[in-house]
Amino acid sequence: MKKVLLIAAVAIMGISAKAQEFRFGPKAGFAMSTIKIDDKQDDLNERKMSPKYTFYIGGMAEYKFNDKFGIQGEVLYSPLGGKEKIDGVNAGVVFVGEQTKVNFGTLLIPVSAKYFITEGFSVAAGVNAGIILSAKQKTVVGSDFLDMEVEGEGGEVDIKKDIKTLNIAPFIGVEYMLENGLFFDARYSLGVSNLSNDGSGGNVKNSFAQVGVGFKFGGN
Structure with a gap:
């Protein structure tokens, strides 16, 4: 009886070890990023942030505990952000409008639990x-008849001091591997962190969707 139990235990361990699998590799793709600003910032009440279309690139590592469950970690870089457009108003002689682009150079570290519906x-x-x-x-x-960039006020300016460093965004996603x-x-990541650091009491959140491709090395 003891021998039978020992053989069964060894067999189960062998099956479990075989099911464990580690893979890693590069990935890259397309991202659509938006910035949501609440009503507490009076000067932005009538402004609507439009999506910014950008990219991401980096690498991933996946560990499967068995045929159904695994975990995955990644390190990615993406210039996220958003755009905001103010319709023109009649300034007497010209029809003036304004468009602002915000860029967050972001290092993304997503960690997820995975469920394998099929292999x-x-x-x-x-x-x-x-x-x-x-x-x-x-x-x-x-x-x-004129597009004008005003340095300091209308040109590219550094706003890092007004933006917090950490953006926490829960996400859900799907994957298909050949x-x-x-x-x-x-996947879609919903920004929950208030990124505003200017003391105005406003709430700024950055959410984004990603579609990409990659290659996994390793496995059994």
């Missing part, structure tokens, strides 16, 4: 820790 198809949920390395704003003042290791994924 190649999985869903994931986790948290994205974004470290904002730089924050810049560029405003263009335009008219019917047998050769090539994979495609998509």
Whole structure:
């Protein structure tokens, strides 16, 4: 009986070890980023932030505990942010408008739990820790016949002192991997951190969607 139990235990351990799998590799793709500003900032009440279309690039590592469950960590870089446009008003002789672009150079560190519906198809949920390395704003003042950048007021300015460093964003996503290791994924990260650091009492949040491709090395 003891021998039977020992053989069964060894067999279970062997199956478990075989199910464990470590993979790693590069990934890159397209991102759509938005900035949400609440009503506490009076000068921005009538402004609507539009999506900024950008990219991301980096690497990932995945560990599967068994055929169904795994964890994944990544390190990515993406210039996130948003755009805001103010419709022109009649200034007497010209029709003046304004467009502002905000850029957050962000190091993303997403960590997620994964559930494998099939060997190649999985869903994931986790948290994205974004470290904002730089924050810049560029405003263009335009008219019917003129586009003008005003340095210091309308040109590109550093706003890092007004933006907090950490952006926490929970996310959900899906992934499909081919047998050769090539994979495609998509996810949405909802920014929950208030990034405003200017003391005005306003609330600034950065959310973003990502669609990308990568390749996984390793595995059994």
